[in-house]
Amino acid sequence: MKGLARQLLILLLSFATTVVLAQQEGDTSGHDQDPAGHVETADHQAGEAEAGTPHAPEKYNPSPAVMNHIGDANEFHIWGPIALPLPCITYEDGQGLSFFSSSVFHHGTMAHNGFVLDHGVLRKVVGFPTRDAVELESLHTDDDGHAHYVHTEEVKTESGKVAEHKTIQYQGQTYTLESSSKIFSGTSWIDFSITKNVFTMFMATILLFFIFFGMKRFYANNEGKAPRGLTNFMEPFFEFMRDEVVKPSIGPKWERYMGLIMSLFFFILVCNLMGLIPFFPGSGNVMGNISVTIVLALITFFVVNFSGNKHYWQHIFWMPNVPVPIKILFIPIELAGLFIKPFTLLIRLFANITAGHTIILSLVSLIFIFGEVGQNVGGASVGAVVAFIFVAFMNLLELLVAVLQAFIFALLSALYIGAAIEDHHHEEAH
Amino acid sequence: MTGTLAAVGAGLAVIGAGIGIGQIGGKAMEAIARQPEAVGDIRTNMLIAAALVEGAALATIVLAFFA
Numbered sequence: 001m002k003g004l005a006r007q008l009l010i011l012l013l014s015f016a017t018t019v020v021l022a023q024q025e026g027d028t029s030g031h032d033q034d035p036a037g038h039v040e041t042a043d044h045q046a047g048e049a050e051a052g053t054p055h056a057p058e059k060y061n062p063s064p065a066v067m068n069h070i071g072d073a074n075e076f077h078i079w080g081p082i083a084l085p086l087p088c089i090t091y092e093d094g095q096g097l098s099f100f101s102s103s104v105f106h107h108g109t110m111a112h113n114g115f116v117l118d119h120g121v122l123r124k125v126v127g128f129p130t131r132d133a134v135e136l137e138s139l140h141t142d143d144d145g146h147a148h149y150v151h152t153e154e155v156k157t158e159s160g161k162v163a164e165h166k167t168i169q170y171q172g173q174t175y176t177l178e179s180s181s182k183i184f185s186g187t188s189w190i191d192f193s194i195t196k197n198v199f200t201m202f203m204a205t206i207l208l209f210f211i212f213f214g215m216k217r218f219y220a221n222n223e224g225k226a227p228r229g230l231t232n233f234m235e236p237f238f239e240f241m242r243d244e245v246v247k248p249s250i251g252p253k254w255e256r257y258m259g260l261i262m263s264l265f266f267f268i269l270v271c272n273l274m275g276l277i278p279f280f281p282g283s284g285n286v287m288g289n290i291s292v293t294i295v296l297a298l299i300t301f302f303v304v305n306f307s308g309n310k311h312y313w314q315h316i317f318w319m320p321n322v323p324v325p326i327k328i329l330f331i332p333i334e335l336a337g338l339f340i341k342p343f344t345l346l347i348r349l350f351a352n353i354t355a356g357h358t359i360i361l362s363l364v365s366l367i368f369i370f371g372e373v374g375q376n377v378g379g380a381s382v383g384a385v386v387a388f389i390f391v392a393f394m395n396l397l398e399l400l401v402a403v404l405q406a407f408i409f410a411l412l413s414a415l416y417i418g419a420a421i422e423d424h425h426h427e428e429a430h
Numbered sequence: 431m432t433g434t435l436a437a438v439g440a441g442l443a444v445i446g447a448g449i450g451i452g453q454i455g456g457k458a459m460e461a462i463a464r465q466p467e468a469v470g471d472i473r474t475n476m477l478i479a480a481a482l483v484e485g486a487a488l489a490t491i492v493l494a495f496f497a
Binding site: 411 | 488492
């Protein structure tokens with residue numbers, strides 16, 4: 001009781017702090033520039049609106065840049081004007097598959113095949129007159145001399161949500177852009193491209209193949225000897241996962257699922273670690289892409305449910321040793337649990353990695369916020385110092401999170417599989 | 431995320447998760463202090479429990495995003 005009261009007090013206090021902070025925030029923005037704050041919130045919700053709306057004043061809005069960096073792209077940006085072009089594979093209704101390299105867009109200045117590149121992301125132009133490569137008309141040029149070809153504005157949909165409406169200019173005409181079809185958004189084309197994330201996943205896979213086939217060769221050639229080099233480095237990780245995760249969680253039939261759990265762990269780990277490298281071979285936010293985590297969680301879901309034995313299904317549909325009304329009550333709960341387990345699995349991984357990347361990028365954008373987009377060099381220097389310290393610490397924390405999330409995903413997958421195939425009841429399992 | 435109500439919801443979820451994970455961490459520390467030889471088992475179970483609490487909170491935050 002006392003503990004509860006204390007917790008309530010903590011809750012109230014945290015509310016009070018929030019209210020005070022919110023008021024201060026409101027005050028400053030009120031004094032500064034009210035319309036700016038308004039525009040900024042609109043931008044913030046829509047995500048990827050570079051340069052904001054035409055009326056946006058000289059105030060840096062970090063949200064589009066952050067969103068662009070954590071998102072997927074059809075070219076791998078390396079440095080300044082240099083980007084690695086990636087293959088685009090599109091499927092259009094009535095057109096079929098098309099293959100082309102993202103270098104045909106010349107960094108978004110050209111249209112090709114009826115597609116344009118908007119900040120590295122492929123978009124289809126609705127009703128574009130030609131499928132040839134043509135130059136687009138520049139809409140405006142910003143202070144740094146960068147020409148912009150895509151105009152973004154926020155429109156309110158019927159349901160009151162803010163959606164993006166992107167347009168380009170070609171031969172005096174305005175054309176609307178269409179993003180690729182995701183779940184529940186029925187646009188006319190699907191993107192099968194080797195995007196930045198797919199590229200990073202390929203690299204992670206190749207890296208893992210080299211590491212583990214190298215280890216295999218070493219063990220085959222040096223039987224009975226102590227491991228050396230890379231094998232020596234990797235063996236503790238592997239043995240830890242085998243002895244602390246797979247064996248105790250899955251039980252006597254652990255060997256059958258060893259490959260799956262190990263693949264999940266090392267694939268997620270390598271992708272996470274590559275995402276922490278801020279320059280070219282890394283920087284792809286793979287596990288921060290919900291499609292990737294959905295697929296990984298679906299693999300676990302199918303493995304769990306296809307290997308589930310009699311006891312597993314009995315516990316779901318007719319829980320033993322409880323009265324009949326409770327049995328009936330448990331059926332919907334257990335059925336929901338069937339889907340909630342992989343759902344939390346995918347959300348946990350996605351949200352943790354996305355949050356980490358967002359925090360680091362927001363800290364980096366402190367430089368531009370303090371520097372007022374190059375107007376205030378002193379402010380930018382202060383921002384750089386602050387950002388350096390915080391980003392260094394955040395990266396250390398993210399290193400922990402990268403390993404921990406890979407471990408948690410593998411551990412929970414192993415636990416779910418173990419619960420589905422165990423022969424006895426829970427009390428006897430331990 | 432429309433308006434600030436969704437953000438308030440996300441914040442509430444974080445408070446809940448904070449209390450939950452704080453409890454787990456504190457109790458795990460006590461348990462380790464009481465039985466240092468069981469540190470491996472305690473750590474694994476602590477991580478599992480923390481992951482479950484976190485899962486609920488993250489689901490709420492994602493719902494707040496899509497609300």
